Structures are given as C-alpha cells and as structure tokens.
Amino acid sequence: MIDNFLRLSTLFDFYGALLTKKQQDCLKMHLYEDWSLSEIAAALDISRQAAYDMIHRCTATLEKYESKLQLINKSKKRQTSLNSILTDVNTLQSAISNKRLHIIEDKLRELLNS
Amino acid sequence: MIDNFLRLSTLFDFYGALLTKKQQDCLKMHLYEDWSLSEIAAALDISRQAAYDMIHRCTATLEKYESKLQLINKSKKRQTSLNSILTDVNTLQSAISNKRLHIIEDKLRELLNS
Numbered sequence: 001m002i003d004n005f006l007r008l009s010t011l012f013d014f015y016g017a018l019l020t021k022k023q024q025d026c027l028k029m030h031l032y033e034d035w036s037l038s039e040i041a042a043a044l045d046i047s048r049q050a051a052y053d054m055i056h057r058c059t060a061t062l063e064k065y066e067s068k069l070q071l072i073n074k075s076k077k078r079q080t081s082l083n084s085i086l087t088d089v090n091t092l093q094s095a096i097s098n099k100r101l102h103i104i105e106d107k108l109r110e111l112l113n114s
Numbered sequence: 115m116i117d118n119f120l121r122l123s124t125l126f127d128f129y130g131a132l133l134t135k136k137q138q139d140c141l142k143m144h145l146y147e148d149w150s151l152s153e154i155a156a157a158l159d160i161s162r163q164a165a166y167d168m169i170h171r172c173t174a175t176l177e178k179y180e181s182k183l184q185l186i187n188k189s190k191k192r193q194t195s196l197n198s199i200l201t202d203v204n205t206l207q208s209a210i211s212n213k214r215l216h217i218i219e220d221k222l223r224e225l226l227n228s
Contacts, residue, residue: 017182068131
C-alpha cells in the first residue's frame with residue numbers, strides 16, 4: 001500500500017504535468033493532502049466511485065508514460081552514477097586537501113538534488 | 115530551416131516514444147532517411163499533403179510535451195553542470211596526478227554521453 005503510494009507519488013513528480021488540471025488536482029488531494037475519496041469527490045463535484053476511478057486511471061496513464069519514456073529509470077541510473085563519483089571525490093578528499101575538490105563536491109551535490 | 119530540423123530531431127529524441135507508430139515512421143523517414151514528402155506519402159499510403167500535415171502536427175505535439183516536461187531544457191542544464199565539473203577535474207589533473215581523478219573523469223564523460 002505504502003509502496004503503491006510512493007510509486008504514484010514518483011510517477012506524478014515526473015509526468016504529472018501531462019495530466020489535465022482536474023486529474024492533477026485529484027492526485028494532489030490524494031497524495032499530498034491525504035484526503036479521503038469522499039472529500040476528493042466533494043471537492044471535484046464527482047461521485048466517490050468517479051474519484052476512485054480517476055486515481056486508478058491516472059496511475060495507469062502515468063505508468064504508460066514511464067513505460068515509454070523511462071524517465072524514472074534513467075533518473076535512478078543517473079543518481080547512482082553521481083553518487084559513485086561523489087564517493088570517489090570523498091575518498092580523494094581523505095588523501096588530498098584541495099579547495100577545488102570541495103567545489104567539485106558541492107557541484108555534484110547540487111546535481112544530485114536537482 | 116536547419117535550426118527547425120535540428121529542433122525537431124532533438125524533440126523526437128526526447129519524446130518520440132509518445133507518438134504513434136505511424137507518426138514515428140513518418141518522422142524517421144523525414145529526419146533520418148531524408149525522404150521527400152512524396153516518398154514518405156507513398157511509403158505510408160497517404161497523400162503528400164497528409165504527410166506534410168503529419169510532420170507539422172507531430173512537431174506541435176512534441177513541442178507541447180517539451181513545454182510541459184521541459185526535458186530538453188533540464189538536460190541542457192545538466193550537461194552544463196557536468197561540463198563545469200569536468201573542467202574542474204581537468205584543472206585539478208594538471209596540478210595533481212592521481213589515478214582516482216582519471217576514474218572520476220571517465221565516469222563524468224560516461225554520464226555526459228548517456
């Protein structure tokens with residue numbers, strides 16, 4: 001359940017902009033406001049069942065985008081590579097003290113958080 | 115004209131997977147095979163005008179994806195950051211000879227080309 005929630009949250013981060021405004025609102029209420037289906041339904045002026053369907057259809061749509069573009073997969077691989085470089089830089093820092101190494105570290109951390 | 119061509123090629127690299135098979139085929143013939151509109155039309159069994167329209171509609175669709183997801187913009191920024199780190203590493207290499215610096219350089223170049 002938590003895994004599904006985290007997955008949907010990640011999918012929404014990467015592809016949410018491709019959904020309609022109403023779909024985005026629905027998922028924001030579900031993911032970030034922790035609203036119940038009844039509360040979401042009331043806010044969007046739709047039935048509880050329609051709110052449930054919308055969340056599930058959006059999940060399928062977002063998974064379809066990921067299956068085609070692989071942005072989440074690519075991002076994970078990039079993060080792994082950057083972390084590996086950061087580890088190398090930190091290892092080097094333990095042997096060599098150089099201001100430029102700190103600059104490199106800072107830039108890597110900035111990239112990791114972007 | 116060349117700018118338009120390059121832009122469409124970049125858009126297709128990033129978002130082509132979101133187009134239908136027929137649209138992808140059309141753009142591949144246009145971008146990579148350098149086929150004329152008449153040749154594309156014949157291959158897809160559509161009119162020359164329909165081939166022209168398809169290319170222009172695809173361009174608009176791909177631009178819409180970029181306006182929403184900004185993948186090209188983000189990639190450019192990432193490349194700029196990685197190149198900046200690579201320059202720092204190369205500067206450091208001119209002062210310090212260390213095997214790990216070469217490993218870091220290789221990993222950065224791999225990331226830049228991924």
